Amino acid sequence: MQILVIYHSNIGQLLLVIKIYFCIFALEESMNFIENKVGDVFILEVNLPRTSIYAANEFKESLNKIIDDGEKKLIVDFSKCDFVDSTFLGVLVIGLKKLTPAGGGLRLVITHPNVKSSLELTRMDKIFKIFGDLDTAINSYSE
Numbered sequence: 001m002q003i004l005v006i007y008h009s010n011i012g013q014l015l016l017v018i019k020i021y022f023c024i025f026a027l028e029e030s031m032n033f034i035e036n037k038v039g040d041v042f043i044l045e046v047n048l049p050r051t052s053i054y055a056a057n058e059f060k061e062s063l064n065k066i067i068d069d070g071e072k073k074l075i076v077d078f079s080k081c082d083f084v085d086s087t088f089l090g091v092l093v094i095g096l097k098k099l100t101p102a103g104g105g106l107r108l109v110i111t112h113p114n115v116k117s118s119l120e121l122t123r124m125d126k127i128f129k130i131f132g133d134l135d136t137a138i139n140s141y142s143e
Contacts, residue, residue, distance in 0.1 A: 031047055032046070032047055032048055032055055032058060032059075033045065033046060033047065033058065033059060033062045034047050035062070035066070038138055039138075040072075040073055040141075041073045041074075041075060041138050041141055042066055042071040042073065042074050042075070043074075043075045043076075043077055043134070043138075044062060044063060044066060044074065044075070044076050044077065045077040045079075045080070046059070046076065046077060046078050046080065046081055046088075047080055048080065048081060049080065049081060049082055049083075050081065050082060050083040050085075051078075051081060051083065051084045051085050051087075051088040052085055052087070053085065053087045056085075056087035056088055056090075056091060059088060059091055060091045060094075063076070063091060063092075063095045064095070064098075067095060067098050067099060067104075071104070072099065072102060072103060072104035072105070073104065073105055073141045074095070074099065074104065074105065074106045074107070075106075075107045075108070075109060075134070075137045075138065076092065076106065076107075076108055076109070077108075077109040077134055077137075078108060078109060078110050078111075078112075078115055079109050079110070079111040079112075079133075079134070081110075081112060081115055082112045082114055082115065083112075083114060083115065083118075084115050084118060084119075086122075089118075089119075089122060089124055092106065092108070092124075092128065093124075093127070096127065096128070105129070105141065106128065107128070107129045107130075107131060107137045107140060107141075108128050108129070108130045108131070108137075109130075109131050109132070109133065109134050109137050110130050110131075110132070111132060111133070116130070
């Protein structure tokens with residue numbers, strides 16, 4: 001998080017600038033995870049080039065809310081990511097553990113070779129169904 005400090009002789013203008021800055025920052029934060037639904041398949045798009053511990057809590061809250069709302073067919077789209085860290089992988093495992101007993105599923109869309117390698121190294125590719133594009137992942141629920 002960046003902190004903007006501006007010194008100005010008029011305190012009213014200073015407060016306005018800080019308020020505008022934090023509103024813009026909050027808007028950017030809310031764009032990290034984009035929710036969409038295609039038929040009965042819920043898609044959570046990770047709109048980050050690199051995931052990190054700093055965004056993991058927001059990711060966990062988004063994923064838990066979707067599951068708690070009763071969604072059973074879920075896809076997490078990492079196609080915009082070139083790196084997924086271990087905190088996100090942990091959240092995915094917890095999400096899968098919640099979905100499986102309820103008859104649900106969790107699929108991943110991964111396009112970057114580094115992300116795919118990370119999943120292979122951690123053997124997560126044995127736990128999750130991984131797809132190279134969103135359409136194939138969506139269609140996998142109808143097979």
